[in-house]
Amino acid sequence: MERAAGEGRPLLPAPGGSAGPSSPGLSSAGAVFILLKSALGAGLLSFPWAFGRAGGAVPALLVELGSLVFLVSGLAVLGYAAARSAQPTYQGVVRAMCGAAVGKLCEVCFLLNLFMISVALLRVVGDQLEKLCDSLYPNGTLSAAPQLPPWYVDQRFTLSALCVLVIFPLSVPREIGFQKYSSILGTLAACYLTLVIILKYYLQAESLRLTEPPQPSRSSSWTSIFSVIPTICFGFQCHEACVAIYSSMRNQSFSHWVTVSVLSMLICLLIYSLTGNPSTKLFTPPCPGGPLSPWLIHPPQNSSVLLTTRLPTPTSLSAGLYGYLTFGEAVASDVLMSYPGNDPLVIVARLLFGISIVTIYPIVVLLGRSVVKDLWAAPKRGAVAVSEAHERRSRVALTVTWMAATLGIALFVPDIGKVIELIGGISAFFIFIFPGKMDRGTAGLFSHRLGARQGRLTLQRAPQPEELGSRGGP
Numbered sequence: 001m002e003r004a005a006g007e008g009r010p011l012l013p014a015p016g017g018s019a020g021p022s023s024p025g026l027s028s029a030g031a032v033f034i035l036l037k038s039a040l041g042a043g044l045l046s047f048p049w050a051f052g053r054a055g056g057a058v059p060a061l062l063v064e065l066g067s068l069v070f071l072v073s074g075l076a077v078l079g080y081a082a083a084r085s086a087q088p089t090y091q092g093v094v095r096a097m098c099g100a101a102v103g104k105l106c107e108v109c110f111l112l113n114l115f116m117i118s119v120a121l122l123r124v125v126g127d128q129l130e131k132l133c134d135s136l137y138p139n140g141t142l143s144a145a146p147q148l149p150p151w152y153v154d155q156r157f158t159l160s161a162l163c164v165l166v167i168f169p170l171s172v173p174r175e176i177g178f179q180k181y182s183s184i185l186g187t188l189a190a191c192y193l194t195l196v197i198i199l200k201y202y203l204q205a206e207s208l209r210l211t212e213p214p215q216p217s218r219s220s221s222w223t224s225i226f227s228v229i230p231t232i233c234f235g236f237q238c239h240e241a242c243v244a245i246y247s248s249m250r251n252q253s254f255s256h257w258v259t260v261s262v263l264s265m266l267i268c269l270l271i272y273s274l275t276g277n278p279s280t281k282l283f284t285p286p287c288p289g290g291p292l293s294p295w296l297i298h299p300p301q302n303s304s305v306l307l308t309t310r311l312p313t314p315t316s317l318s319a320g321l322y323g324y325l326t327f328g329e330a331v332a333s334d335v336l337m338s339y340p341g342n343d344p345l346v347i348v349a350r351l352l353f354g355i356s357i358v359t360i361y362p363i364v365v366l367l368g369r370s371v372v373k374d375l376w377a378a379p380k381r382g383a384v385a386v387s388e389a390h391e392r393r394s395r396v397a398l399t400v401t402w403m404a405a406t407l408g409i410a411l412f413v414p415d416i417g418k419v420i421e422l423i424g425g426i427s428a429f430f431i432f433i434f435p436g437k438m439d440r441g442t443a444g445l446f447s448h449r450l451g452a453r454q455g456r457l458t459l460q461r462a463p464q465p466e467e468l469g470s471r472g473g474p
Contacts, residue, residue: 025248025249025250025251026245026248026249026250027250028249028250028251028256028259028260031245031246031248031249031260032260032263032264032267033184033187034241034245034363035238035241035242035245035260035261035264036187036238036264036267036268037186037187037356037359037360037363038237038238038240038241038242038245038360038363039235039236039237039238039264039265039268040186040187040190040268040271040356040360054224054225054227054228059225060225060228061273062225063225063226063228063229063232064232064269064272064273065269067229067232067233067236068236068265068266068269070431070432071236071239071265071431072258072261072262072265073435074239074431074432074435074436075238075239075242075257075258075261075265076254076257076258076261077435077436077438077439078090078093078239078242078243078246078435078438079242079243079246079252079254079257079258079261080254081093081096081097081435081438082243082246082247083252084097085097087243088243088244088247088370089243089244089367089370089371089374090106090110090239090240090241090242090243090244090367090430090434091103091106091107091110091370091371091374092243092374093243093438094106094434094437094438095107097437097438098434098437098438102434102437106429106434107371107374107375109426109429109430110240110367110371110430111368111371111372111375112426113240113423113426113427113430114240114364114367114368114371115368115402115405115406116422116423116426117364117423118361118364118365118368118402118406119406119409119410119413120423121357121360121361121364122159122163122361122406122407122410123410123413124357125159125162125354125357125358125361126155126158126159126410126411128350128351128353128354128357129155129158129159129162129354130155130158131350132347132350132351132354133149133153133155133158134149135342135346135347135350136153137149137150137153155411156411159407159410159411160407160411162358163403163407166358167358167361167362167403168399168400168403170358170359170361170362171361171362171365171366171399171402171403172395172396172399173362174391174395175248185355185356185359186355186356186357186358186359186360187356188352189352189353189355189356190271190353190356191271192348192349192352193349193352193353193356194271196345196346196348196349199345200345200346203345229424229428230424230425230427230428231424232424233424233425233427233428233431234423234424234427235268235272236265236268236272236431237423237427237430237431238264239427239430239431239435240367240430241363241367242261244366244367244370365399365402365403368398368402369395369398369399369402372398373394373398
């Protein structure tokens with residue numbers, strides 16, 4: 001069927017078959033891991049607040065499942081549009097399918113969204129480094145006079161050193177295929193964080209565990225349920241990277257791409273649901289009503305006594321509730337901080353979670369570079385191709401500038417809650433709005449071609465009047 005012109009990247013398999021591309025390409029497992037790491041990350045910290053704001057696990061899961069249909073549909077539309085337009089970037093696909101004006105709007109929104117995501121990721125990494133250093137070097141001693149920590153454990157130094165020594169080398173390469181190795185490590189780190197929350201409930205000392213289940217503090221409403229959609233969009237946003245991931249895949253058939261998309265989204269749903277502790281709130285101030293209930297559905301007030309004596313159901317004992325069931329209202333905003341600072345499992349979880357965030361940043365930088373290059377080259381559409389050396393110098397310069405700007409903001413902006421809410425709102429454009437316009441454009445193109453073909457067939461095969469007269473007689 002259709003092929004991407006000039007690229008040899010079929011989304012739908014050709015009837016007669018064709019030779020594959022000369023380069024090996026990205027495997028299916030590598031595509032799943034990179035797609036996962038494009039979504040997993042800071043959402044692991046913001047989803048707990050979303051579960052609480054929605055009023056419990058069942059309302060939040062219903063919103064997630066409903067959003068999952070649109071998430072997978074958007075990924076499928078983007079893959080199909082990428083094959084038809086032969087564009088390797090998200091903004092290029094939008095420009096080719098929706099026109100120059102919508103493409104320019106997409107580029108501006110895309111660049112702003114990627115920049116704020118980079119700042120948020122570095123801020124999260126800095127917080128994890130600070131907590132890790134505090135656990136290794138306490139701020140005080142047994143004496144009355146506390147001692148300042150060494151200079152080399154200061155967050156500004158550790159985060160800057162991490163960016164220079166680790167994140168920058170991962171962000172410089174031109175291709176995205178190598179990210180499958182670091183993305184595997186990052187995905188395993190996110191899974192380890194989920195397992196720690198579950199295991200610590202059973203391994204924690206009985207003195208730290210609640211003697212009775214906590215009572216609900218507020219009920220959910222339609223307003224609170226739908227108010228978490230921006231957070232869900234922020235947690236599941238991988239659509240910006242899906243075009244680049246698809247362009248690097250070895251097998252680009254439509255059914256294969258849908259399978260990769262569905263598998264990635266289901267894994268994200270599982271991880272987010274397991275870590276969605278309703279009492280954990282990050283990036284937002286505590287609610288005036290106190291900690292939110294971990295129960296699945298909040299009953300009327302006259303049945304709250306029954307809740308205190310009822311054993312939790314198997315569903316309510318998911319990992320997203322273990323932290324609350326262990327510590328109750330004493331749980332910290334970061335559930336890992338509720339455990340002892342010298343706990344080896346918690347230290348490893350905090351370290352690996354920072355690694356999982358680090359593996360996302362290079363993917364965001366890669367996408368940001370592509371947007372900047374498209375904006376820069378827009379007035380010079382007819383220019384000749386640049387040399388390899390010039391391309392490498394510009395790539396390194398863009399990476400250094402991007403990292404320096406995001407690092408400077410992350411170091412001096414302590415509160416990033418409003419930024420994350422804004423990121424979730426902008427992400428809705430890339431998940432729902434732009435794929436919806438591309439789907440309409442593709443459907444219109446198909447209907448136009450189908451109508452034209454049917455019209456030609458009608459003109460070619462319509463019987464002439466004399467034929468009708470000759471056939472009409474007995």
